[in-house]
Amino acid sequence: MIEFSRVDFSHRHQRIFSGLSLCLEKGTFVVISGPARSGKTTLVKLITGLYTPDAGDIFVEGEHLAEVRKSNRKLREWRRKIGGIGGVYSLLGDRTILENVSLAAEISGISPQLARRNAVEACGKYRLSHVASHYPGAISEVERRAALLARSEAARKELIIADSPTDGLDAKSARFINERLTALRLAGVTILYLTSGEGPENGPDAHLKIKDGNVAA
Amino acid sequence: MIRPQRFFRQLSRHFRREKRLSVGSFMVLLIILILVDLFWVASVNINNQYQNILKTAKMDVYLEEDLPDSLLAFFEVTLLQFEDVAFVDFTSREAAAQMLRSEFGSNILDGLEYNPLPRTYTISFYKGKSLADLDMLAGQLQNLEGVDTVDFGREWIQKVENVGTGLRRIGFFVGGIILFVVLLTMANTNRLTARTKLQEFTQLRLLGAGPSYLLYPFLMEGFFSAFIAAGLGWFILLTLLDQVSFIDFTLILPTMRDISLYCLAAGLTGTAGAYLGIRRFLIS
Numbered sequence: 001m002i003e004f005s006r007v008d009f010s011h012r013h014q015r016i017f018s019g020l021s022l023c024l025e026k027g028t029f030v031v032i033s034g035p036a037r038s039g040k041t042t043l044v045k046l047i048t049g050l051y052t053p054d055a056g057d058i059f060v061e062g063e064h065l066a067e068v069r070k071s072n073r074k075l076r077e078w079r080r081k082i083g084g085i086g087g088v089y090s091l092l093g094d095r096t097i098l099e100n101v102s103l104a105a106e107i108s109g110i111s112p113q114l115a116r117r118n119a120v121e122a123c124g125k126y127r128l129s130h131v132a133s134h135y136p137g138a139i140s141e142v143e144r145r146a147a148l149l150a151r152s153e154a155a156r157k158e159l160i161i162a163d164s165p166t167d168g169l170d171a172k173s174a175r176f177i178n179e180r181l182t183a184l185r186l187a188g189v190t191i192l193y194l195t196s197g198e199g200p201e202n203g204p205d206a207h208l209k210i211k212d213g214n215v216a217a
Numbered sequence: 218m219i220r221p222q223r224f225f226r227q228l229s230r231h232f233r234r235e236k237r238l239s240v241g242s243f244m245v246l247l248i249i250l251i252l253v254d255l256f257w258v259a260s261v262n263i264n265n266q267y268q269n270i271l272k273t274a275k276m277d278v279y280l281e282e283d284l285p286d287s288l289l290a291f292f293e294v295t296l297l298q299f300e301d302v303a304f305v306d307f308t309s310r311e312a313a314a315q316m317l318r319s320e321f322g323s324n325i326l327d328g329l330e331y332n333p334l335p336r337t338y339t340i341s342f343y344k345g346k347s348l349a350d351l352d353m354l355a356g357q358l359q360n361l362e363g364v365d366t367v368d369f370g371r372e373w374i375q376k377v378e379n380v381g382t383g384l385r386r387i388g389f390f391v392g393g394i395i396l397f398v399v400l401l402t403m404a405n406t407n408r409l410t411a412r413t414k415l416q417e418f419t420q421l422r423l424l425g426a427g428p429s430y431l432l433y434p435f436l437m438e439g440f441f442s443a444f445i446a447a448g449l450g451w452f453i454l455l456t457l458l459d460q461v462s463f464i465d466f467t468l469i470l471p472t473m474r475d476i477s478l479y480c481l482a483a484g485l486t487g488t489a490g491a492y493l494g495i496r497r498f499l500i501s
Contacts, residue, residue, distance in 0.1 A: 048423055072427065080425030092417055094230055104424045155424075 001026040001159060001190050002047060007056030009042060016042050018213035020056070026158075029185040030192055031199035034210030040194040041087045044161050047192075048082060049075055080108045083152025085145050085177075087163025087194070091136040097147050098123060098132040104155035115154070122150035126180065142173035149180050152189075159190045167196070178203070225437075239438070242406035246399060246446035247453075250483060253395050254454045258470065260384045265469045267381045272345035276355065276369040278338040284363035292363060293338065299354060301342045308337040335365060348378055396486055403439045403490025411435070411498045418498055428499040432492070439491025444484030451476050 004022040008015075016039040024030055034040055045051040046058060049069050058065040060078055068074045083089075083104065091100045102119035106112060123132045126146040131139045136147070145165055152160050162181055166174035182203035185191045193199050199207065208215045278296065289307070296305045308316075313334035317325055326332065346354070351374070355367040411418070418431055451471075458468060471479070 050419075050423075076425045076427050078425075079423055082423070084423065088419065088423060090416070090420060092420060094233075094417075107421065107424045107426045107430060 001061060002192075003057075003059040004046075005057045005059070007046070007053045007058060009039075009046065009051065009053045011042065011051075015213060017053075020214050022208075022215050024190065024192055026190055027185075027188055028190060028206070029182070029204045030206045030208065031195065031204045032192070032208045032210060032215060033195050033197065033199060036196055038196075038210045039213070040196075040210065041163055043194065044084070044087050044163055047161065048079060048088070050088070080104075080155075081158040082161060083149075083155065083157030083159070084161045084163065085148040085152070085165045086167070087161070089148055089161070089163070091144055091147055091151075093136055096133050096135055097128055097139065097143075100136065100147055101128070101132075101150045101154050104151050104157070108155050110155070118154040118156075119150070122154040123147075125153070126150040142169055142176065145169070145177055146180070149177070149184070153184065157189065159192065160184060162191065162193045164195055165193070230434075238406060238409060239442070242402050243442050243446055245402050246443055246483075246487070247450055249395055249398055249402075250443075250447045250450040251454055253391070254450050256388065256391060258454070258458070258468065260388050261471070262469050263384055264381050267377045268345055270374060270377055271347065274342065274346065274351060274369055274374065276340040276342075276351065276358070276367060278340065278358055278367050279335040279365045280337065281363050281365045282335070284336070288363065289336075292361075295361065296338055296340060296358075299340075299357070301344060301346060303341045303343045306339040306341070308339065310334050310336055313337065348374055399443060399483065399486045400490040400493060403443065403487045404494035406442075407435050407439065407491045407494030411495050415498070431499060432495060435491045435495045436488050439487040439489075439494075440484040441487075443487025443490075444480050447480040447483035448476070451479075 002022075002024040004020050007017050007020040009017040009020070032040065032043070042051065046053060046065075047060070049065060052066070052069070060068060063074075065078075068078050091097075092103065095103065098116075098119055101122055102112075102115040105115035105118050110118070120129075120132070123129050126149060128143060128147055128150060131143055136144055139147075149160070160181065162177075165177050165181070169177065178200040181191050181193065182200065185203060191204075193204065206217070208217055280292070284292070293305055293307065296302060310332045313336075314326055314332050317334065348371070351369050351371070355369060355371075358364055358367045421431060455470065458470070
């Protein structure tokens with residue numbers, strides 16, 4: 001689904017990736033761990049086309065990302081396949097949880113009625129029904145993260161990027177998030193899990209580590 | 218696909234969140250547009266007065282001393298043959314002297330050996346003639362044999378026309394500035410709002426929203442702010458003018474069609490301003 005081939009990337013004169021090669025197959029659950037400032041969020045920005053690599057190639061679904069970026073339509077279509085939790089992905093503060101959950105589906109072009117029905121269903125699945133009419137600022141952190149997953153599920157995302165999804169959560173809440181991600185993977189969704197810790201023990205197909213600007217097993 | 222409900226919902230959300238900024242820019246627009254309305258009413262009415270003066274303009278043809286009375290009938294027929302001349306009034310020397318006495322006293326001409334006042338034809342026209350037309354006619358009349366001088370209050374008409382021309386020029390200048398200010402106000406308001414929404418824009422872009430999704434609420438706010446400010450401006454001005462009574466003067470006001478077109482133009486200007494403010498934030 002995503003392939004990095006000898007990608008170099010620097011940000012503000014600091015080398016972050018050097019010859020990074022990585023392959024993320026469709027339907028797999030891959031954990032990439034690395035310390036803070038090792039480039040986890042940069043990886044997300046490269047995948048979503050927010051950043052452009054200095055050198056090397058990134059392919060998404062067989063197409064060069066540079067080509068995808070040249071076409072606004074293709075870039076939108078690519079981004080519409082990606083959901084996220086943590087890192088660059090967050091909820092919109094001036095919309096209720098239900099509106100936030102239905103947002104991605106709505107943007108994807110699903111009819112508002114269907115988007116809302118999917119959102120209501122996803123809110124139920126993620127135990128958010130009781131806070132559906134609340135704003136993000138009025139609910140707990142785990143509920144906010146669950147809402148981000150619900151948003152991805154309501155929009156039937158094909159890839160979910162979880163950027164430190166359990167950081168700052170208690171063990172029970174972290175387990176809940178990890179279980180939901182594992183369930184999504186079983187439903188055929190590709191999961192890229194980025195963490196500064198170890199990541200979930202059960203479920204992932206591969207555990208990789210960011211080291212010296214590259215990823216290794 | 219553009220869904221009006223969604224955009225109206227976003228517009229109201231947008232307005233609610235940036236309430237102070239939106240209300241501030243709306244008030245600026247309202248004040249500017251009321252000034253435009255006032256200027257419009259003033260220039261339309263001054264122009265109307267100018268047209269009225271032209272409509273009622275008369276031309277006095279003073280005859281030479283030695284023109285024999287026997288030629289007066291022929292002279293009158295000649296005058297009536299000029300274009301747009303409705304009728305001519307003849308004032309004899311005696312009638313002129315009588316008018317002078319009634320105005321300045323019965324002894325005004327005492328001591329003079331003879332009546333020096335000229336015989337006069339006063340020409341009235343069917344329709345208003347421009348200053349250029351009046352000048353041309355005066356020139357033609359002046360060339361007639363037996364005509365001493367021709368007078369139609371040229372200086373006065375010229376002054377009124379100068380005021381009208383000046384107002385039109387100021388109108389174009391002020392109109393240009395107003396257009397610029399409306400554009401600038403909307404552009405700056407939207408630029409400031411967009412800066413506060415950068416994170417939201419990133420989120421929407423990450424979810425695959427296209428420029429139109431981000432753009433429409435801003436364009437709609439630009440359109441409606443300026444459209445409503447223009448309409449409200451007229452409503453306030455017309456209400457105020459309704460409270461003021463003008464003695465012997467009927468104010469000419471724009472028609473509903475004019476006001477509607479004006480509001481639409483203001484709305485479109487607001488939309489353009491909003492686009493200018495937001496376009497730099499639309500990159501993917």
